[in-house]
Amino acid sequence: MSTPSGGLPPGRPRRRIVGVSMKMYFSAGRTSSYVSSVLALLSAPDVPASLADIDIFIIPDHVTLSGVAHQVGTAASPLARSVLVGAQDCHWEDAGAFTGEVSAAVLAEVGCRLVELGHAERKRLFGETDKTAAEKAKAVVRNGMIPLVCVGELSRGEVSVAAEEVMVQVSSVLEAVGEEAEVVLAYEPVWAIGAAEPAPVEYVCEVVKKLRESKEVRGRNGITRVVYGGSAGPGLFEKLAGELDGLFLGRFAHEPGQFYQTLREVAEA
Template sequence: MHKILIGTNWKMYKSIAEAKEYTTALKAFFENFSTDIELFIIPSFTSLHPVQEIVKDSTILLGAQNMHWQDEGAYTGEISPVHLKEIGVQIIELGHSERREYFNETDEILYKKVKAALKHGLKPLICIGETREEKELFLTKEVLATQLKTIFQKIEVHDAQQLWIAYEPRWAIGEGGKVAEPKYIEEVHECLRDLLIEILGEVGKTVPILFGGSVNSKNAIPYLKCKHVSGLFIGRAAWDLDSFKDILLQVKKFVEHRKKVRSCS
């Protein structure tokens, strides 16, 4: 049984003081919580080092929201994978829909970033998803296939084992996002699993696929019950610590029930 991956991206929210307060409390809450849950947080750049100092002796993984594909150079405003590795970052979130929409990131650029992350031993968390218009035109499978095949070009099989995928339909994220039906999510995740196997062979069966799209305390467990959903990538519902604790407690209960059922079967 694989660990369930649960994490959150804070986007451009939380000051350093707020980040430290949140992380300190989360660390205390998660201590001795469940070895079957892999927890990660992705703060803004200014909070990375202070947060790393808090989580460095815990099981909580630390991620960054973006990075450049070059180790160094004249790229004003960018951040090097070398610098992120230096301060203890373990995960790199790549390809979020806001990066695609506002900063013109393409799948070709993401491919270069994925290669750079793997080179430096950083785990790429690759975000993919279709727009509302693409969904309404029944192009979801084609869009996701194009994204995965472009990003995964020339990725070695042994490197692919380090990848995480986050399916985040662009119509289901953000403040005005539409809540996705679990049945639809299960269908798409099954499609993604088939695509990963097509691209990577046997390794494609083990690459985790998280779901992120207006996840909250009411729909977290229905999503986790979907086949091929390996975890949840949570937005604003995790920014409030009490709300995030509620979700984590539900996940813990879900994991314990699943283990009991499997041990009896």
Template sequence: MFKTQAESLEFLQGFMPSLEQTPEDRDIVLCVPFTDLNLLSKNLHGSRIQLGAQNVHWEDSGAYTGEIAGAMLVEIGIRYVIVGHSERRQYFGETDETVNKRLLAAQQHNLTPILCVGETKQQRDAGETEALIASQISQALVNVDQHNLVIAYEPIWAIGTGDTCEAKEANRVIGLIRSQLTNPDVPIQYGGSVKPNNIDEIMAQAEIDGALVGGASLEPNDFARIVNYK
């Protein structure tokens, strides 16, 4: 929940020049607040940056105050949507069941969902990481098309806490996630305090295909350094 429309345009002015040195094979998606989507869709038309929303409801319309429907996103050129982000699970009661419903709804509208999974510190300390993530994956992906999907591993215990998930450990868990998929080519991202000073090591890991960037995406130079990792 960052950036007004004016602030989002200011961000683009600082960020766009950095793309001149970005390799052509890298996909860049900005997942911004709903109020910024239409404005940025117009300003990014014809650019290499795709837009994503931060959530989508499972119904096409109805008495669901505060929610957003897939058709509303498609109408303004949105291509991606985050589903099951750790903050949605933690603060807003998202469950594996509702995550599955949102994934299916996104795909029905040809949106590419970015499914987030991950464990808390309490769960990790209890040795539940593997079982929990296996459960999240199996429940979330019921009837989901794995050829139109991105997955992001978010170790919740390593987000804004000062604790660090070592790149090799992130690679291990992402490998476990991949082993549970029927389509091993699903792009799997890492999203746990990704910063300019750790992106190179993260992206050097064999199982990690990309990054889901939080706080470091708010500052144009920091995000540019992440996008242009070595």
């Protein structure tokens, strides 16, 4: 699997990308076991060649991140070794008197390649804002990593209204990081997070289509990929593949076999 680049040659399609966040569900031991199982599946002799055509990421907690980076770096196959290790958050400054915070510079130093930012839980529980996410995204890009920025409307309504609400969040981040930076947008309607079913396919595709048509997204020189999150599971991506570049998975993918199944679906859709 090739390393994601900051831009695309004309006519080259965006690489699909799919991954999972463990939030705060896993113990350290379970994280290690889970990652070992996923890497073993990716290193198996019968792994489909199509998996080399997508980007795969795993986002553990901060405590286990360096251990996961070591597991990935010493995996048995090139495919497994190319998995992007992510972090669930970072601070907007690289160093300073910020007790309890995590530096993007240190994350990059220990092998982190991608950082999740702006999740609805952090906004609801810790008072983070679009401006906070934008400042953190700048730190991520400054340190050579990819910001995975969560965006989404609070409640379901008209597509045009949802797109406007999401675009405010998107614009803040894209303006902060500049035109050359690679960004992954995780479209997660807040009302669909943790729900029994994902948001309706037609609704998701219409919102994302409006995002792609915006001058902020359309006019950028770097890659801007859009993935769907919010109760995502098996069989979903095939319905979204026309507009979406991948999936951001949660608890469904906390079982290695189910995660691997979804990777195959995204690669082969």
